[in-house]
Amino acid sequence: MGNKDIIKITLNLVAICALAGVILSVTWTITNPVKLEKEAEELQAALKGLIPQADAINKAATFVSAGGKEGTIYKAVKGGKPIGYVVSAYTKGYSSFIKMLVAVDTDYRIIGIQILSEQETPGLGDNVDKKWFKDQFRGKTEDHLVVIKGETNTDIQAISGATISSRAVTNGVKAAVEALRAERAKDKAL
Amino acid sequence: MDTEKNPQEAGLFRASVGPHISSGESVPHIMWTVSAALMPAAGLSVYYFGLRALLILVVSMVSSVAFEALTQKLTGAKITAGDGSALLTGLLLGMNLPASVPFYLPIIGSAVAIIITKQLFGGLGYNIFNPALIGRAFLMASFPRFMTTWLVPHGSLSLARPDAVTGATPLGILKEEGYDKLLSHFAGRHDMYVQLLLGHRGGAMGETGVIALLFGAAYLLYKGYITWHIPVTFIATVAVLTAVFGGDPWLAILSGGLVLGAFFMATDYVTVPQLKKAQVAFGLGCGIITVLIRLEGGYPEGVCYAILLMNCFTPLLDRAFKAKKFGEAPVK
Amino acid sequence: MAADPAESAGDITDMFKDLFTIFIASAIINNFVFTRYLGLCIFFGVSKKMETALGMSMTFTAVMVISAALSWLVYNLVMLPLHIEFLRIVLFIGIVAGFVQFADTMLKKLNPTLYYKLGIYLVLITTNCIILAVPVINSDEKYNFLQSVTLGLGSGAGFSLALIIMASIRERLELANVPKPFQGMPIAFIVTGLIALAFLGFSGLITI
Amino acid sequence: MRITSFKGGVHPPDNKKATASLPIVDAKLPERVVIPMSMHIGAPAKPVVGVGDAVKKGQKIGEAQGAVSVPVHASISGKVIAVGNFPSPMGADAQAVVIESDGKDEWADDLTGHEDYLSLNPDVLRNIIKEAGIVGMGGATFPAHVKLSPPKEKKIKYAILNGAECEPYLTADARLMEEIPGDIIEGLKIIMTILRVTDGFVGIEDNKKAAIKAMTAEAGKVACELVVDTYYERDGIQYDVPKGCRMGVRVVPLPVKYPQGSEKQLIKAVTGLEVPPGHLPMDVGAVVQNVATAAAIYQAVRFGRPLIERVLTVTGPGINEPKNLRVRIGTLFEDIISQCGGINRKAAKVVMGGPMMGVAQASLGVPVIKGASGIVALSEKEAVNVMDFGPCIRCGRCIDVCPMGLNPSVLGQLIEKGRFEEAKEYGLMDCFECGSCSFVCPSGRPMVQFIKWAKRELAKKKAKAS
Amino acid sequence: MAFFLPLPSTGEGLGEGELQQAVLHPDLLNVVLKSLAFMGGIGAVFGLGLAYAAKKFAVKTDPKVQAVRDVLPGANCGACGFAGCQGYAEAVVGDPKVSPGLCTPGKADVAALVAKITGKAAPEVIPMVATVFCRGDECKAGRRFRYEGVRDCRAAILVAGGDKTCVYGCLGYGTCENACPFRAISMGADKLPVIDRDKCTACGVCVAACPKSIIHLTPSAKKVHILCSSHDKGPAVKKACEIGCIGCGLCSKGCPEGAISMDNNLAVIDYALCTHCETCVLLCPQRTIKDMLDPAKEQAERIKLPKKEPQARAAGER
Amino acid sequence: MAVSYKKLILNGIFSENPVFRLALSLCPAVAVTTSVRNGFLMGIAVLCVMTMVNITVSILRNLINPKVRIPAYILIIATYVSITDMVMSAYSRAAYKEMGLYIQLIVVFAIIISRAELFASKNKVLPSAVDGFGMGLGFLGALVLVGAVRELIGKGSIAGIHLTGGNPLLIMVLPTGGFFVIGLLMGLFNWIDQKYYGGRPGGVGGGHH
Numbered sequence A: 001m002g003n004k005d006i007i008k009i010t011l012n013l014v015a016i017c018a019l020a021g022v023i024l025s026v027t028w029t030i031t032n033p034v035k036l037e038k039e040a041e042e043l044q045a046a047l048k049g050l051i052p053q054a055d056a057i058n059k060a061a062t063f064v065s066a067g068g069k070e071g072t073i074y075k076a077v078k079g080g081k082p083i084g085y086v087v088s089a090y091t092k093g094y095s096s097f098i099k100m101l102v103a104v105d106t107d108y109r110i111i112g113i114q115i116l117s118e119q120e121t122p123g124l125g126d127n128v129d130k131k132w133f134k135d136q137f138r139g140k141t142e143d144h145l146v147v148i149k150g151e152t153n154t155d156i157q158a159i160s161g162a163t164i165s166s167r168a169v170t171n172g173v174k175a176a177v178e179a180l181r182a183e184r185a186k187d188k189a190l
Numbered sequence B: 001m002d003t004e005k006n007p008q009e010a011g012l013f014r015a016s017v018g019p020h021i022s023s024g025e026s027v028p029h030i031m032w033t034v035s036a037a038l039m040p041a042a043g044l045s046v047y048y049f050g051l052r053a054l055l056i057l058v059v060s061m062v063s064s065v066a067f068e069a070l071t072q073k074l075t076g077a078k079i080t081a082g083d084g085s086a087l088l089t090g091l092l093l094g095m096n097l098p099a100s101v102p103f104y105l106p107i108i109g110s111a112v113a114i115i116i117t118k119q120l121f122g123g124l125g126y127n128i129f130n131p132a133l134i135g136r137a138f139l140m141a142s143f144p145r146f147m148t149t150w151l152v153p154h155g156s157l158s159l160a161r162p163d164a165v166t167g168a169t170p171l172g173i174l175k176e177e178g179y180d181k182l183l184s185h186f187a188g189r190h191d192m193y194v195q196l197l198l199g200h201r202g203g204a205m206g207e208t209g210v211i212a213l214l215f216g217a218a219y220l221l222y223k224g225y226i227t228w229h230i231p232v233t234f235i236a237t238v239a240v241l242t243a244v245f246g247g248d249p250w251l252a253i254l255s256g257g258l259v260l261g262a263f264f265m266a267t268d269y270v271t272v273p274q275l276k277k278a279q280v281a282f283g284l285g286c287g288i289i290t291v292l293i294r295l296e297g298g299y300p301e302g303v304c305y306a307i308l309l310m311n312c313f314t315p316l317l318d319r320a321f322k323a324k325k326f327g328e329a330p331v332k
Numbered sequence C: 001m002a003a004d005p006a007e008s009a010g011d012i013t014d015m016f017k018d019l020f021t022i023f024i025a026s027a028i029i030n031n032f033v034f035t036r037y038l039g040l041c042i043f044f045g046v047s048k049k050m051e052t053a054l055g056m057s058m059t060f061t062a063v064m065v066i067s068a069a070l071s072w073l074v075y076n077l078v079m080l081p082l083h084i085e086f087l088r089i090v091l092f093i094g095i096v097a098g099f100v101q102f103a104d105t106m107l108k109k110l111n112p113t114l115y116y117k118l119g120i121y122l123v124l125i126t127t128n129c130i131i132l133a134v135p136v137i138n139s140d141e142k143y144n145f146l147q148s149v150t151l152g153l154g155s156g157a158g159f160s161l162a163l164i165i166m167a168s169i170r171e172r173l174e175l176a177n178v179p180k181p182f183q184g185m186p187i188a189f190i191v192t193g194l195i196a197l198a199f200l201g202f203s204g205l206i207t208i
Numbered sequence D: 001m002r003i004t005s006f007k008g009g010v011h012p013p014d015n016k017k018a019t020a021s022l023p024i025v026d027a028k029l030p031e032r033v034v035i036p037m038s039m040h041i042g043a044p045a046k047p048v049v050g051v052g053d054a055v056k057k058g059q060k061i062g063e064a065q066g067a068v069s070v071p072v073h074a075s076i077s078g079k080v081i082a083v084g085n086f087p088s089p090m091g092a093d094a095q096a097v098v099i100e101s102d103g104k105d106e107w108a109d110d111l112t113g114h115e116d117y118l119s120l121n122p123d124v125l126r127n128i129i130k131e132a133g134i135v136g137m138g139g140a141t142f143p144a145h146v147k148l149s150p151p152k153e154k155k156i157k158y159a160i161l162n163g164a165e166c167e168p169y170l171t172a173d174a175r176l177m178e179e180i181p182g183d184i185i186e187g188l189k190i191i192m193t194i195l196r197v198t199d200g201f202v203g204i205e206d207n208k209k210a211a212i213k214a215m216t217a218e219a220g221k222v223a224c225e226l227v228v229d230t231y232y233e234r235d236g237i238q239y240d241v242p243k244g245c246r247m248g249v250r251v252v253p254l255p256v257k258y259p260q261g262s263e264k265q266l267i268k269a270v271t272g273l274e275v276p277p278g279h280l281p282m283d284v285g286a287v288v289q290n291v292a293t294a295a296a297i298y299q300a301v302r303f304g305r306p307l308i309e310r311v312l313t314v315t316g317p318g319i320n321e322p323k324n325l326r327v328r329i330g331t332l333f334e335d336i337i338s339q340c341g342g343i344n345r346k347a348a349k350v351v352m353g354g355p356m357m358g359v360a361q362a363s364l365g366v367p368v369i370k371g372a373s374g375i376v377a378l379s380e381k382e383a384v385n386v387m388d389f390g391p392c393i394r395c396g397r398c399i400d401v402c403p404m405g406l407n408p409s410v411l412g413q414l415i416e417k418g419r420f421e422e423a424k425e426y427g428l429m430d431c432f433e434c435g436s437c438s439f440v441c442p443s444g445r446p447m448v449q450f451i452k453w454a455k456r457e458l459a460k461k462k463a464k465a466s
Numbered sequence E: 001m002a003f004f005l006p007l008p009s010t011g012e013g014l015g016e017g018e019l020q021q022a023v024l025h026p027d028l029l030n031v032v033l034k035s036l037a038f039m040g041g042i043g044a045v046f047g048l049g050l051a052y053a054a055k056k057f058a059v060k061t062d063p064k065v066q067a068v069r070d071v072l073p074g075a076n077c078g079a080c081g082f083a084g085c086q087g088y089a090e091a092v093v094g095d096p097k098v099s100p101g102l103c104t105p106g107k108a109d110v111a112a113l114v115a116k117i118t119g120k121a122a123p124e125v126i127p128m129v130a131t132v133f134c135r136g137d138e139c140k141a142g143r144r145f146r147y148e149g150v151r152d153c154r155a156a157i158l159v160a161g162g163d164k165t166c167v168y169g170c171l172g173y174g175t176c177e178n179a180c181p182f183r184a185i186s187m188g189a190d191k192l193p194v195i196d197r198d199k200c201t202a203c204g205v206c207v208a209a210c211p212k213s214i215i216h217l218t219p220s221a222k223k224v225h226i227l228c229s230s231h232d233k234g235p236a237v238k239k240a241c242e243i244g245c246i247g248c249g250l251c252s253k254g255c256p257e258g259a260i261s262m263d264n265n266l267a268v269i270d271y272a273l274c275t276h277c278e279t280c281v282l283l284c285p286q287r288t289i290k291d292m293l294d295p296a297k298e299q300a301e302r303i304k305l306p307k308k309e310p311q312a313r314a315a316g317e318r
Numbered sequence F: 001m002a003v004s005y006k007k008l009i010l011n012g013i014f015s016e017n018p019v020f021r022l023a024l025s026l027c028p029a030v031a032v033t034t035s036v037r038n039g040f041l042m043g044i045a046v047l048c049v050m051t052m053v054n055i056t057v058s059i060l061r062n063l064i065n066p067k068v069r070i071p072a073y074i075l076i077i078a079t080y081v082s083i084t085d086m087v088m089s090a091y092s093r094a095a096y097k098e099m100g101l102y103i104q105l106i107v108v109f110a111i112i113i114s115r116a117e118l119f120a121s122k123n124k125v126l127p128s129a130v131d132g133f134g135m136g137l138g139f140l141g142a143l144v145l146v147g148a149v150r151e152l153i154g155k156g157s158i159a160g161i162h163l164t165g166g167n168p169l170l171i172m173v174l175p176t177g178g179f180f181v182i183g184l185l186m187g188l189f190n191w192i193d194q195k196y197y198g199g200r201p202g203g204v205g206g207g208h209h
């Protein structure tokens, strides 16, 4: 094998790489905007789903959430006046980080929560995405963000067999509200 | 050649390679003895948890033996379901369940224990994992709700599923609510130890009567059917580590399934290392994992998983430790 | 690269704690094979004999660490600045394939004995999920260089542990009377299922 | 003064009561004997007589073939009526000479003894022992003269007589020690002379009090006969051979457990030394002979009598009148048993030797050979049936009892799957087939059969390869 | 301490933050160029590296070995005398003295292919088949004692040489059945092995496995066999077995081709001379000689033989 | 090589089924098959990638230098996988979220490279396409089957339709259950094979070639 072969082999590989690069960059240029747009749409839909009466919900601040991940605070505005906030935050669950949206009114009363992603045990932990569980948070203040095993009307009832996940979400909500409080204390304009 | 010289007119001699006599020990004898040694504890759990407990145990044992016979028939193997090993597996599985579970749980558990864990590997002697514990872990993963609903000792004769009266296990309370709460639950430290020893507390059927378990274990030790190596290292490791991490070592020993696990399940010949040195390592590993799970894990109790995890290492331990051959320089 | 809390704190012990956690998590608690169900093809393929399992373990761990390092370098120093993250799959697997081919050629010449021992495993590595999963996690989690390499090392060690356990079990199974239809791969699956069941004991090993 | 014995071992019921106190009696002169040419380890002897030849008692009828072989002698006087293949108690048929008695029982004329035997040259002694056809009578039938000819570089320090008789049922050696301790000790002195050692030992299991007593008394005499001091200490034990003695013989009571009589285990118990795997006793400076062998050596050297008879125990539930008999080599089992009241319906299995290591017999038409220490007829109930043995439950009992520190459980399982080579890595070759493992196995696994089988297959393979 | 590893995932995120203009509306040309440069660079680096390595560290391998390996059956039975198929492939390519026809299971076809690849002359291969030289089943030869132990012929001979009345006869514990890598042997109801002549590849594994050495490879075209291995004298044979060769020599004398000779009380056929005339089959008083040409006749003959209960030779049950 | 297309496809589905026979590409078979739907989606993704890769490799087979064959094939696979990944992320977001990482891992599935290497690099375009399609179909079938069993036992439903009440065996939708189901199915197939077709014991392979 001579030097010519080396060049040939190299060119061979370079050609394939280049071809792949071109194809992929073209595909990406086409698909990525679509993907981002859809993501944005989904986010807006999720945010709007929590505070439907808002005119606009926009990003207002970021903070460090569980596991060093970035949390975001969105401000919901109606008629130019803030009517509430949506906090996107992480919480450490049973077997994964649970990512969720927590909607709060200006008095820090929970409006609702949304689970964005989790990888808890199917059939157990993933029941945190069940409507009855999430609905419990509506109208709660921080004092009542306590997990109870068994029936409760005032606090948060644990999903049976998944107390850890239940507690994780509840604590996550609490942490989100606290983070919002802290950010608002820092940034009066918020 | 001359073959007509047969002096024994009645028939043919028997012949085999030696030895021609034996100690008379047999597998069924061992298995039935171990089952018998569990009877005091089983009796105690029936006393505490009522007739229902008895029925769960019976269902578990009968279904284990039935599954054993069934699979052996299907695979065309010799049917040895009466040798007591399946019965023992069923008994231990039953003792690992709360008395409140529905009756189909022990049946599913036995199916997993006997068919998947034992017979698919070739039956007695070949399984890698402790069948009863796999049965329990399987049920735990499948029906966590049933498996963590504990009965308060009540001695009822009713067979209905008493779903209202549930009580937490000591370790559950410890994990969820802390040591002080546990003490108040038992009205004092001394009372707690006594209650735990007598088994008057929530838990799986076989876990509760520590004193009865120790009684049976002592008998097995005396008969030489089990040796001290695994149980003692296992329990000592748990006690010491618990103390090191600031826990109550006596509570650690008396609560959970430690005594049952250490004396009756971590000693199952088939699934633990053969050599005494390796057995000590096995017990040590069991102890460390148990404490890790109890202190840090998602479960309040770790004995079952600790034994199963160490079962994974049994073939490796068997390889790692070799007996000293006669005449060989001692191995370090 | 992104800010990392341990790094920015600048605390050496914290950093080691963090690295240790990553190592233990990836090697034991969240073992890729038994709790993440990755790398199964090779896991089943080479765990029949202890000898091959050991060979694969060494080879795999080495390749794992090197490719984690290389991937991190190229990804963080070239791709991120250029905004061409979308090429990362191609790049990660390309690095592994290229490196493996390179090592294969070299080893064959330089140390034939080692090649006959380990060479066959080299080729297999390119078709192992873990080899791709690790750089993907590293980029997803925005791990720094040391963390990435630790994850590579931990994953390699974890895979080795899984292989060695499995090989010892399968060698013992050769003495067992497994029913004919279940001999070989089926019983290996059942064993892995049972080990995974045991590893559930580690699940939730987190503080709350 | 007990020394630690070996690790492991088992305690089978000893069942020696029936014959322990029965004196040795001479068996009736057989009408016909079948004398196999191979009663020893090594090449079979070659017949030197033909059909029709008249022979006398003690006359050589088979010539040794090679170094590890011994000649064979007529055990009665009479006429050779056949030379050919006949059933042997060791298994397959083997070449044998059949002699019909003339009833005269005359000794051959050329047998000469030596009055002053201890002053003979060792080489002369060895030759006498060889020519007398003496092999180990403890069961292994290894030619005694070979054992007594260690290579020069091996310094022998201990001559040990094996009076352990750890097999259940057997009492022949114990009776010998009680009845003719003098012969045995003289034999030992000859052995010590040949090997030029000063330290003689007799190991006897502690349950044979009478034998220990008789032998101790006899050994004491040795100490007083000869000159030169020997004081020494070994392993914390003081051995003080009385002043003025050159040779010392010490009787060592041994813990009662099987296989205490096995060579390596005996050496360990007596001297504290362990013979390393793959090595011979002489590598630690020891030579072990059975007590009966020693007595036979004395007989050969002193009176010139070749090995033509031996003492054996005929016992077991299947024998009507258990006895300790002195029988001619070549006597058929059936003839012997008929002198013991015959065999009864209880007998399910007839074993040559003890029930642990003995060889089960297909029929009683087999002759007594030099290594036959007993005939035991076991009952249906006590003879273990290994036909439907179960799988190993890994209980580890066999590992605990194996006196060689092997793992019989793994050996058995490997061999069961035909993996002989791997069994070798687990120490297959170090197993001396004592059967302790099978004895304790709750699954009744025939480990000894597995092991013998594997050794045979490996030997076959090796023979094929070379 | 939290031993907790995140699962890698891509599907997790909702696009957050302001969408960068550049990312949302990428400049196609810019992206393509960057990718092209990057991928080209990567390709060049790897290409050069690999090509250089391939040159610098080139090792010669013989493709013939693989080719031979591909045509071999891959049973690793060892009939060729090498360590498995790979061993034979290496030897036959590397060593000019190794014949291409050593793979018995492969028969002539494989021999021809191997010969072609290695450029050696194709050897002549006479197709062979395994034949069991014993007909002393449970009815015709009995047991001397009740054997107890491992059910394997090689283990059974450890006890007094085997329990069959005939010391040369088949023990019937099926070692050959288990040994045959091609599953060509099954133990018949009469405890004698039956060889499936279609499945048998003449690998010889059973021949080596049988401790009584009573399986032999015979030319598969030849179908008259003297199925006895006993070298005992006539009376002894008669006592031990009904169907054994008593060494009377009638067949030897009667064979028109002179194909049968007597070897130490046992008649042996020289297959090279046998012409299937069947004279011997009719002559043999013990019916030891089996004619496989006409199985129906053989069957009829078997039925004619008086049947006895198993162990009839033994002195009855206890 | 004379090939019957039907045989090629049947080959992929039965005698050389990637999961049950060749024991390749097992991770997704265990991890994503918690339901019929997931198994189906994954199978489709693999089917597409495989067919395209085989076609591409077959077209380029004479242009690629044997010295860089493996890296080149992997590049081709990676390209197709990336395309699938991007397209799914843009146009099939729900499925993409569930498949998560495993779409990217298609790159390393041994079955794809092994078909490229063993078949497509030696055959014309059409047979290669059919081979890839057949293998993909076999993979798809296996995943759907495993998914169906697990969904039925673990959730009491099939393809999302509820069939049984009561408490399902939760463990079956955990990956642990995946191992059991595949192991038991493999054993079952072997048993059928041995009983009715006289197959070899331990019929399933598990090699990488």
Ligand SMILES: Cc1cc2nc3c(=O)[nH]c(=O)nc-3n(C[C@H](O)[C@H](O)[C@H](O)COP(=O)(O)O)c2cc1C
Residues within 6 Å of the ligand: A094, A095, A120, A121, A122, A124, A125, A126, A149, A158, A159, A160, A161, A162, A163, A164, A165, A166, B140, B141, B144, B148, B298, B299, C200, C203, C204, F174
């Ligand atoms: C396989 C398995 C998966 C589990 N997954 C979860 C989970 O996703 N979330 C959770 O909180 N607990 C999970 N658990 C933990 C137990 O169910 C634990 O006992 C429970 O969280 C305690 O809740 P309880 O107090 O209601 O019993 C899981 C347990 C097992 C065996």
Ligand SMILES: Cc1cc2nc3c(=O)[nH]c(=O)nc-3n(C[C@H](O)[C@H](O)[C@H](O)COP(=O)(O)O)c2cc1C
Residues within 6 Å of the ligand: D136, D138, D139, D140, D141, D142, D146, D147, D148, D149, D150, D151, D262, D263, D264, D280, D281, D282, D286, D287, D288, D432
């Ligand atoms: C090949 C071989 C050579 C032997 N050589 C000697 C020897 O030179 N000296 C000796 O004392 N014993 C020798 N022996 C005998 C053994 O040490 C041992 O005494 C004999 O095998 C019987 O012992 P056992 O009854 O404990 O099995 C030899 C044995 C064998 C098999």
Ligand SMILES: Cc1cc2nc3c(=O)[nH]c(=O)nc-3n(C[C@H](O)[C@H](O)[C@H](O)COP(=O)(O)O)c2cc1C
Residues within 6 Å of the ligand: D135, D136, D137, D138, D139, D140, D141, D142, D162, D163, D164, D165, D166, D167, D259, D260, D261, D262, D263, D264, D288, D289, D290, D291, D293, D294, D357, D432, D433, D434
């Ligand atoms: C398990 C076992 C037990 C033995 N028991 C005795 C015994 O009790 N008495 C005895 O003299 N030899 C016994 N032997 C034989 C001895 O190992 C050794 O061969 C013999 O003592 C040497 O003496 P010999 O060559 O004079 O027979 C036993 C051997 C074995 C393997």
Ligand SMILES: Cc1cc2nc3c(=O)[nH]c(=O)nc-3n(C[C@H](O)[C@H](O)[C@H](O)CO)c2cc1C
Residues within 6 Å of the ligand: B030, B031, B034, B085, B086, B088, B089, B090, B092, B118, B123, B124, B125, B126, B127, B129, B130, B131, B132, B133, B225, B226, B264, B265, B266, B267, B268, B269, B270, B271
């Ligand atoms: C001391 C002892 C302990 C045993 N422990 C168990 C056990 O924990 N679980 C079980 O299923 N079987 C147990 N067995 C029974 C038996 O060994 C078990 O069924 C085998 O694992 C089946 O191969 C035990 C047997 C003995 C002798």
Ligand code: SF4
Residues within 6 Å of the ligand: D401, D402, D403, D404, D405, D406, D407, D408, D430, D431, D432, D433, D434, D435, D436, D437, D438, D447, D448, D451
């Ligand atoms: S393995 Fe050999 S030496 Fe050990 S106990 Fe068994 S028979 Fe005796």
Ligand code: SF4
Residues within 6 Å of the ligand: D391, D392, D393, D394, D395, D396, D397, D398, D399, D408, D409, D412, D437, D440, D441, D442, D443, D444, D445
């Ligand atoms: S004594 Fe028997 S069952 Fe126990 S380990 Fe040994 S061989 Fe196995």
Ligand code: SF4
Residues within 6 Å of the ligand: E132, E153, E169, E170, E171, E172, E173, E174, E175, E176, E177, E193, E209, E210, E211, E212, E213, E214, E215
């Ligand atoms: S032919 Fe040989 S191996 Fe086969 S059953 Fe008969 S004796 Fe056994």
Ligand code: SF4
Residues within 6 Å of the ligand: E129, E130, E179, E180, E181, E182, E183, E184, E185, E195, E199, E200, E201, E202, E203, E204, E205, E206, E207
């Ligand atoms: S019958 Fe014998 S020669 Fe024929 S294939 Fe089987 S083992 Fe080989």
Ligand code: FES
Residues within 6 Å of the ligand: C038, C039, C040, C041, C042, C127, C128, C129, C130, F024, F025, F026, F027, F028, F108, F109, F110
């Ligand atoms: S799919 Fe093969 S290793 Fe993951």
